[in-house]
Amino acid sequence: MKTIFSPASLFVLAVAGYNVISTYKYPGRRVISWFELATDGMAPDWLSQDAVKVTGSIWTQAFRNGYMEKSGAVQAVVDRIRSVSNQGGVDIVELAAGSGVTATRWYQLLRGKGIQVRTILTDLQPSISEWDKLVHKFPDISYVDHPVNAGEAGALLAEKYHDLGKENIQVRMMHLSLHHLQPDAVQAFLQDSFDANSHIFIGDLAPNLGGVLFNGQLSFHHFVKVLPGILIEDPIKILLIPMLPLLMFAMWHDATVSVMRSYSHNQLMEMMVEGCTSQREYRIQTFQSVSYAEYLGIPPILPLLRDPVMQFFWAVPSPHDGCANSTGSCMIYSATEKNSVIQTITREEPDKESRTTFLLGLVTLMVAMYSVFPSFGDRETVSSGRRHTDPSIKQQCNDDVLLGQPAILAIGTAVTPHQFSKERIIAFVNAMKHIPDENKSFHERVVNQSGIDYRHFGFTLEEVLAGKGLYGATGNPGVIERHRYWAEWAPRLAIEATQMALDRWGGDKREITHVVFHSCTGFKAPGVELDIIDALGLTGVKRRLGINYMGCFGGFTGMSVAKSFVLSDSNSRVLLVCAELSGNCLTADTDRSKNLCNAIFGDGAAAVIVGPGRVGDWVIGEQVTRTLGKETRGFMKWSPTNYAYEMYLSKKIGWAFGSDMFFGLKKSFREAGFRLDNPHDVEWCVHPGGRKLLDQFCSGGIASLGTDRHDLRHSYEVLRTHGNMSSPTIFFIVQRMIEESELQGPERKSRAVCLGFGPGLTVEIAGLHRVNTLA
Secondary structure, three states: OOOOOOHHHHHHHHHHHHHHHHHHHOOOOOOOOHHHHHHOOOOOHHHHHHHHHHHHHHHHHHHHOOHHHHOHHHHHHHHHHHHHOOOOOEEEEEOOOOOOHHHHHHHHHHHHOOOOEEEEEOOOOOOHHHHHHHHHHOOOEEEOOOOOOHHHHHHHHHHHOOOOOOOOEEEEEEEOOHHHOOHHHHHHHHHHHHHOOOEEEEEEEOOOHHHHHHHHHHHHHHHHHHHHHHHHHOHHHHHHHHHHHHHHHHHHHHHHHHHHOOOOHHHHHHHHHHHOOOOOOEEEEEEEOOEHHHHHOOOOOOHHHHOEOEEEEEEEEOOOOOOOOOOOOOOOOOOOOHHHOOEEEEEOOOOOOOOOHHHHHHHHHHHHHHHHOOOOOOOOEEEOOEEEOOHHHHHHOOHHHHOOOEEEEEEEEEOOOEEEEHHHHHHHHHHOOOOOHHHHHHHHHHHHHOOOOEEEEOOOHHHHHOOOHHHHOOOOOOHHHHHHHHHHHHHHHHHHHHHHHHHHHOOOHHHOOEEEEEEOOOOOOOOHHHHHHHHHOOOOOOEEEEEEOOHHHHHHHHHHHHHHHHHHOOOOOEEEEEEEEHHHHOOOOOOHHHHHHHHOEOEEEEEEEEEEOOOOOEEEEEEEEEEOOHHHOOOEEEEEOOOOEEEEEOOOHHHHHHHHHHHHHHHHHHHOOOOOOOHHHOEEEEOOOOHHHHHOOOOOOOOOOOOOOOOOHHHHHHHHHHOEOOOOHHHHHHHHHHHHHHHHHHHOOOEEEEEEEEOOOEEEEEEEEEOOOOO
16 A cells, blocks of 8 residues: 555646546647646746747757758758848747747848848737846847737738738747647637738757657756756745656656657648648648767667657749749749648758767756755765875975965055944934935845944035935935045045054055955046055055956956966065945935845955065965856946936846856866865955855855855954945955954964855955965
């Protein structure tokens, strides 16, 4: 009994029951697939959108790899359209368009061939949000914003597009969707296309075992490919990760069902010849793809590997009575004359990008193991009872080697004079005009949950309440006023921080050979670096460099530049200064993502002297930059408007960084020369983009490496006392770490990991190694 009612057997029974019920409900076409439940109006939009993204990814890759352009089917379509479109162009009507990606690829392909194209997207469940993006990007793409049945498209299209198929030829297209239709629906689709004098192009799976393997593999591959983007776009879906095995089964189930239901070329031609009442003549070309073995690039050792994986069907009005270039009614099809149907078999070229289901499964398993076991691939090897460490790491940590390498010699910091507590910053925002009450309540919640107790600004709350100063007069000052604030305070903080760094260094300020300055909250020419040189008498400076708008990781960029100067000349002493006046970016915008900076950012500056390392200094090790995918470019933005410096912070930032680090952080650490056998053996200096971002690294967080709040104590403390000051923040943290390290004596740690985050989205990693007392 236990065996009969085990979870596995119950699951199989449930699937069997599902198949029986759907067969009863949809007779003649066997089983309805789970994909159909998601995309044919039977599932909420949040699920259907993800389903169509998978199929969209398939066609995107085919287009980018040149596979669409190489295939015989595509070339035949292009040639035919070229031959008949001399009087105009082509109107493509994509039925069951899904995400719209496939039709868009055709649009781009034909446009690249010099053919004028207009594309119309339709679907039984329109993907309006996805289609809107395409419409804004491509002017000749439009869509029908209500459900369109493929068999009834003609009337709906004629009502909205009065010139459809008049100046241009019309092509009805359907990709990987025909097998979802029952025979009567296919008949209706063909009849509707004939009545419109339309060309027809169908791309679908081959009805054989090769098609099953190909479809299952392709769906699985592209699901894994688009999954990170889906989770970044809607982080709540990460809760569905435990259902991943079920989704994998669903894909294989649908691959089998889809191929079982695919129509063969003969079936389609029979339906055209015997079932259609139109008296029109069509020329039919059919295309078979490569075999599954050819697709994989392996010998066809099994019969099923010889099966073609896809098939294409191209029906065009035949030349008749000299009307080859016409779309008029002179194109006649005779339902009784089967010989008028001409079939040509063309074989496609193999896809050059071969990969196997087995290899993909193996890679997925390795990724899973890598993610589940924190120290997998990062631990020391044990052989014959002796422990062996990577020699390159051992050499890098050797004090003899570190001595004289580019290192942090001293750090100085400065903030604006007026400290704002939580209560005062809430009162400040509540006093700002133009902010709706609900946004003020939202701001108060964010401030109270931010982990920030204090921030510093160059204005006072009393000035604001009295209607004076930067924010007092209008509550939302213009760009000129905001720039004045930066131009006043940036040099002052930069000079103050530099003086502190020089005092802590104890060297001769005339030995400073380079000055590097970064800011992403303002600019001026000549730059602030000259203000520093003039104010402090840095007469030995040979070169100065201004770096702007790198965002919160600007300190890492400056550190890399300073390191390069020292490596090129060991006599160099580089002064790196980062100054940010985020107080000029506070805004009264009604968009929460734009006024989120009101709750997080504060003013601050840091100065770092970089030169050849001495005993007790921290050498700057390897630095690694990770740039996240294109979908994250708009998550963090800064731009000037007529009335403000507009800073946009998406709520998806934390999850985007967290998920990227979950999959790629260890690799980046290895590139930076770190082996994290025990995360508690190193110091952690993580840029506090926000409390939630820091929490990602703690136990239970998606980016956790076994670290906890104590490991990140310096980051949490700087966030608490100063907020996020953008680029100088990392040096406030490093300075706290160094000061604590000096008090620990021989028990101190000799390595530190620095992590930064910023626009792009971008992750920066830098290693620091302390030069200990030499024996």
